[in-house]
Amino acid sequence: MWFMLLSGKIWGGTVSIVTVFSTSVWFFSSEWSSARTVSTAEPSRRRSLAASTVTVTVFSATPRSGSSIDQTVCRRLSWVMDALSFRNPLLRSEKDSESDWRAPMTPASGVMTTFGFSGSRIVSVRIQKVPRAANPIRANQRAFLRCIGVSFLRKFALSSIMGPRRIFKRNRPDGASVRRKAAEKRGGGHSGLAVARRNCYSEVIIDLFEISNISRMIEVAAMLRNKRVLLGVTGGIAAYKSAELVRALVKREASVKVVMTKSATEFLTPLTLQTLSGNPVYTELFTLVREADIAHVSLAEEAEIAVVAPATANCIGKLASGIADDLLGAVLMATKAPVLVCPAMNTGMYQNRIVQENMEKLGRHGFAFLEPASGELACKSVGVGRLPEIEDIVEEMETLLTPKDLSGCRILVTAGPTRERLDPVRFITNPSSGKMGYALARMARRRGAEVTLVSGPSALAPPRGVRIVSVTSAMEMHDAVTERFADADVVIKAAAVADYRPAEPSGSKIKKGKETLMLRLERNPDIIAALGKKKGRKILVGFAMETEDLLARARRKMKDKNMDLIVANDLSRAGAGFEGDTNIITLIDRDGGLQELPLMDKKDAADRILDRIRAYVRT
Numbered sequence: 001m002w003f004m005l006l007s008g009k010i011w012g013g014t015v016s017i018v019t020v021f022s023t024s025v026w027f028f029s030s031e032w033s034s035a036r037t038v039s040t041a042e043p044s045r046r047r048s049l050a051a052s053t054v055t056v057t058v059f060s061a062t063p064r065s066g067s068s069i070d071q072t073v074c075r076r077l078s079w080v081m082d083a084l085s086f087r088n089p090l091l092r093s094e095k096d097s098e099s100d101w102r103a104p105m106t107p108a109s110g111v112m113t114t115f116g117f118s119g120s121r122i123v124s125v126r127i128q129k130v131p132r133a134a135n136p137i138r139a140n141q142r143a144f145l146r147c148i149g150v151s152f153l154r155k156f157a158l159s160s161i162m163g164p165r166r167i168f169k170r171n172r173p174d175g176a177s178v179r180r181k182a183a184e185k186r187g188g189g190h191s192g193l194a195v196a197r198r199n200c201y202s203e204v205i206i207d208l209f210e211i212s213n214i215s216r217m218i219e220v221a222a223m224l225r226n227k228r229v230l231l232g233v234t235g236g237i238a239a240y241k242s243a244e245l246v247r248a249l250v251k252r253e254a255s256v257k258v259v260m261t262k263s264a265t266e267f268l269t270p271l272t273l274q275t276l277s278g279n280p281v282y283t284e285l286f287t288l289v290r291e292a293d294i295a296h297v298s299l300a301e302e303a304e305i306a307v308v309a310p311a312t313a314n315c316i317g318k319l320a321s322g323i324a325d326d327l328l329g330a331v332l333m334a335t336k337a338p339v340l341v342c343p344a345m346n347t348g349m350y351q352n353r354i355v356q357e358n359m360e361k362l363g364r365h366g367f368a369f370l371e372p373a374s375g376e377l378a379c380k381s382v383g384v385g386r387l388p389e390i391e392d393i394v395e396e397m398e399t400l401l402t403p404k405d406l407s408g409c410r411i412l413v414t415a416g417p418t419r420e421r422l423d424p425v426r427f428i429t430n431p432s433s434g435k436m437g438y439a440l441a442r443m444a445r446r447r448g449a450e451v452t453l454v455s456g457p458s459a460l461a462p463p464r465g466v467r468i469v470s471v472t473s474a475m476e477m478h479d480a481v482t483e484r485f486a487d488a489d490v491v492i493k494a495a496a497v498a499d500y501r502p503a504e505p506s507g508s509k510i511k512k513g514k515e516t517l518m519l520r521l522e523r524n525p526d527i528i529a530a531l532g533k534k535k536g537r538k539i540l541v542g543f544a545m546e547t548e549d550l551l552a553r554a555r556r557k558m559k560d561k562n563m564d565l566i567v568a569n570d571l572s573r574a575g576a577g578f579e580g581d582t583n584i585i586t587l588i589d590r591d592g593g594l595q596e597l598p599l600m601d602k603k604d605a606a607d608r609i610l611d612r613i614r615a616y617v618r619t
């Protein structure tokens with residue numbers, strides 16, 4: 001059983017050809033990633049494939065016209081949605097309406113449905129039809145699914161598309177010919193909705209795959225997936241929060257092993273963390289993990305990242321002094337994995353010079369620290385010393401694991417909407433949430449860039465480690481960006497800046513009076529055009545949101561404003577644009593390269609944009 005992904009350069013992009021079991025079905029996708037050959041025979045690759053974007057193509061063998069087949073497949077897909085319990089709100093709402101599902105259909109083109117998974121989420125949906133002749137019937141697809149590690153849950157979902165009869169046939173060694181015969185026997189002579197539906201049901205065949213830029217998706221957007229994490233829990237009052245941390249890590253598909261100090265077990269039982277992690281919890285130095293494995297050595301060696309949360313002053317002091325008189329101390333001393341220490345203690349303890357010196361010393365020796373948060377502490381005082389939010393700990397772990405391919409690069413990102421005041425209580429704005437720009441800032445920081453985020457009003461929490469500049473109006477955005485332009489190597493303008501502002505904003509609240517109210521608007525400065533004129537060797541990236549004629553307009557905009565890369569998104573497509581967690585983008589570069597990406601999480605989209613920027617930074 002084999003599977004190959006071959007890539008070759010064509011027109012500046014890369015065309016990937018996926019061939020499965022020597023059948024005649026190829027999947028083509030244009031990529032900018034470098035040429036590579038991947039074989040699922042390697043176990044590590046297999047894991048990557050399982051966790052990457054997998055596009056499943058559902059072919060209809062029967063070229064029936066119209067809605068009955070479409071509706072049935074739509075229904076099947078909505079069952080799949082249920083089965084996979086998507087976290088993607090947009091797709092959930094699509095699922096609720098069959099007409100939405102059918103919206104992107106192009107009946108003339110032949111195929112039926114393509115949708116892509118990223119982890120347990122569906123990230124792309126495309127609906128097409130194929131004529132019967134083009135239907136790539138073949139056996140062993142389930143075996144293939146197993147080979148690339150498609151999980152039980154997904155198999156279940158797939159079987160809900162295929163139906164029990166289909167699975168039964170598929171499991172037979174001669175499944176392909178049985179199916180073909182059945183299809184031939186049926187012919188095209190059925191009538192009536194029920195029959196049409198049944199035929200469609202049994203004719204739906206699942207084809208697989210596409211792996212798009214797997215390594216980056218895995219390495220960056222989901223760094224903790226399949227990672228072996230060692231969590232050290234020490235005897236602070238925040239020990240109870242480690243239960244939440246275990247859950248967050250397990251949710252990201254990390255394999256978590258917990259080591260608790262003796263004091264930690266006074267605050268929380270090992271049973272709790274054992275249950276949540278699904279692994280034994282270790283507390284004793286003088287026990288063997290497996291028959292002859294010394295606990296601290298094997299735990300230290302197998303960890304890919306270690307995190308101590310909460311870390312007591314005592315634990316930090318012992319580490320800084322090289323004391324390894326308990327299991328956690330010995331493991332942390334022996335491991336080669338990166339270690340993130342999350343101190344949590346009373347403010348007085350935290351600010352004690354000795355504790356500070358211990359942390360400085362550990363920092364010099366390569367330990368990473370996450371500053372505690374400020375707020376009300378367990379001892380009822382207010383100050384610094386709280387364990388940071390679990391999301392922040394996880395983000396820091398992801399950052400530690402991310403290759404720093406943008407280090408040394410100074411990136412200025414703009415995000416969010418602007419507000420143009422009409423009077424003290426009213427303004428003109430747009431629905432931008434800032435999610436795309438914030439995702440860009442977060443991912444760039446993870447990849448080692450020094451990031452400044454100039455943000456219009458947004459409800460989002462500022463990404464960690466990013467310098468934030470808050471602005472309100474387009475004029476403020478203009479000034480903030482212009483001021484910082486000289487210090488940036490890359491500028492990404494993801495903000496939705498108002499083109500116009502009220503010419504005469506009122507100093508007092510405009511009273512309700514006449515039936516109509518005329519507003520005179522004047523142009524705001526075109527920030528990106530101004531930057532384009534003086535950009536020199538800097539890299540300028542813009543966004544184009546259009547409802548029609550997207551690509552032509554985006555190209556024109558890029559050329560007119562002297563950008564290096566433009567990210568085009570079609571606002572008329574479900575899943576793209578403002579507010580949602582997903583986007584559908586097309587990257588167009590100054591050299592004429594074009595990369596269409598499927599529906600994906602904004603974090604993944606940000607990552608792909610940064611991949612492209614990185615290529616420019618390096619040239």
Ligand SMILES: Cc1cc2nc3c(=O)[nH]c(=O)nc-3n(C[C@H](O)[C@H](O)[C@H](O)COP(=O)(O)O)c2cc1C
Pocket residue numbers: 233234235236237238261262263264311312313314315344345346349
């Ligand atoms: C109720 C209580 C709460 C404590 N909370 C903390 C704390 O938040 N941070 C800390 O550094 N020590 C705290 N301590 C002190 C530690 O438990 C003590 O230093 C212990 O020796 C730490 O052991 P360990 O580092 O091996 O886990 C607390 C002690 C008690 C009794």
